[in-house]
Amino acid sequence: SEPWVKMVTAQTPTNIAVIKYWGKRDETLILPVNDSISITLDPAHLCTTTTVAVSPSFVQDRMWLNGKEISLSGGRYQNCLREIRARACDIEDKERGIKISKKDWEKLHVHIASYNNFPTAAGLASSAAGFACLVFALAKLMNAKEDNSELSAIARQGSGSACRSLFGGFVKWNMGKVEDGSDSLAIQVVDEKHWHDLVIIIAVVSSREKETSSTTGMHETVETSLLLQHRAKEIVPKRIVQMEMSIKNRDFASFAHLTCADSNQFHAVCLDTCPPIFYMNDTSHRIISCVEKWNRSEGTPQVAYTFDAGPNAVLIAHNRKAAAQLLQKLLFYFPPNSDTQLNSYVLGDKSILK
Numbered sequence: 001s002e003p004w005v006k007m008v009t010a011q012t013p014t015n016i017a018v019i020k021y022w023g024k025r026d027e028t029l030i031l032p033v034n035d036s037i038s039i040t041l042d043p044a045h046l047c048t049t050t051t052v053a054v055s056p057s058f059v060q061d062r063m064w065l066n067g068k069e070i071s072l073s074g075g076r077y078q079n080c081l082r083e084i085r086a087r088a089c090d091i092e093d094k095e096r097g098i099k100i101s102k103k104d105w106e107k108l109h110v111h112i113a114s115y116n117n118f119p120t121a122a123g124l125a126s127s128a129a130g131f132a133c134l135v136f137a138l139a140k141l142m143n144a145k146e147d148n149s150e151l152s153a154i155a156r157q158g159s160g161s162a163c164r165s166l167f168g169g170f171v172k173w174n175m176g177k178v179e180d181g182s183d184s185l186a187i188q189v190v191d192e193k194h195w196h197d198l199v200i201i202i203a204v205v206s207s208r209e210k211e212t213s214s215t216t217g218m219h220e221t222v223e224t225s226l227l228l229q230h231r232a233k234e235i236v237p238k239r240i241v242q243m244e245m246s247i248k249n250r251d252f253a254s255f256a257h258l259t260c261a262d263s264n265q266f267h268a269v270c271l272d273t274c275p276p277i278f279y280m281n282d283t284s285h286r287i288i289s290c291v292e293k294w295n296r297s298e299g300t301p302q303v304a305y306t307f308d309a310g311p312n313a314v315l316i317a318h319n320r321k322a323a324a325q326l327l328q329k330l331l332f333y334f335p336p337n338s339d340t341q342l343n344s345y346v347l348g349d350k351s352i353l354k
């Protein structure tokens with residue numbers, strides 16, 4: 001008879017940090033030097049869709065990313081696969097006569113097909129959605145019983161920021177204390193309905209790939225920046241408390257102040273790295289000035305900005321009216337050309353099974 005194939009498809013949105021993760025205290029387990037908080041985007045726009053399949057006819061684990069086969073030999077993929085396999089449980093599909101025991105999972109191989117619905121080169125939250133989706137889909141395929149926080153600690157070993165994509169709304173990654181990393185995981189602060197009138201606009205300033213990867217950049221910052229030590233010990237712990245409070249109270253003025261300040265401090269520690277790392281460019285700086293000037297003239301902030309390891313601006317508007325005004329300004333001062341484009345998003349839900 002034909003060998004059977006069992007498949008699961010999942011979809012996971014990306015996330016954008018408003019209190020940044022930058023720097024690891026353990027590079028293998030991916031344990032951060034401080035807590036971070038992020039917003040999960042709407043899966044309709046920036047997300048990864050991953051199908052995982054298992055069959056007795058597969059002779060090795062294989063993966064395709066956007067239709068092209070990639071190697072799974074890297075430590076990050078291997079860690080995720082090993083951790084999920086260790087948690088696999090029995091499954092039985094009576095209709096199709098498929099029975100897989102806990103023991104069988106050690107010998108069975110998987111095929112993984114993953115698609116990003118956004119250009120991978122744009123440098124937008126590249127690996128976060130990918131590893132979160134991979135771990136979530138494998139866990140469902142293998143009938144692992146762990147909840148999303150426990151799965152987040154596995155996704156974290158693929159890419160740190162991935163752990164925050166297991167939940168929707170606002171999400172906190174607790175740095176954790178224990179050496180094995182089991183308490184370095186994500187929890188939901190509030191769900192996507194809590195502050196649904198926020199509008200997120202992404203201004204793609206350059207779709208070129210970044211020059212310094214986050215892995216290399218973080219390593220060099222930890223090795224050389226004294227400012228990072230101060231940030232991680234003295235600044236972020238206080239900001240995390242304040243940020244959680246402004247999110248719970250929907251206090252946009254405080255939220256915007258903290259978000260912009262933390263983005264600027266992240267880029268300051270990059271500048272404090274030896275040799276210095278520059279992620280923002282002239283256009284990024286002009287966008288910051290434009291938003292700062294507008295917020296000041298309004299008396300109360302209308303828009304927050306944040307930039308990751310690249311020049312693209314993530315702008316968070318207080319409501320639809322502020323978003324419309326922001327788009328007008330951006331289109332006037334930064335008319336889209338071959339390299340710039342504008343997109344808007346709303347807060348998103350957690351990973352879903354398709």
Ligand code: PMV
Nearest residue numbers: 017020021160161214308309
């Ligand atoms: O998880 P990584 O290695 O892609 O690092 C992400 C780092 C930032 O995006 C700059 C900040 C963050 O908290 O997401």
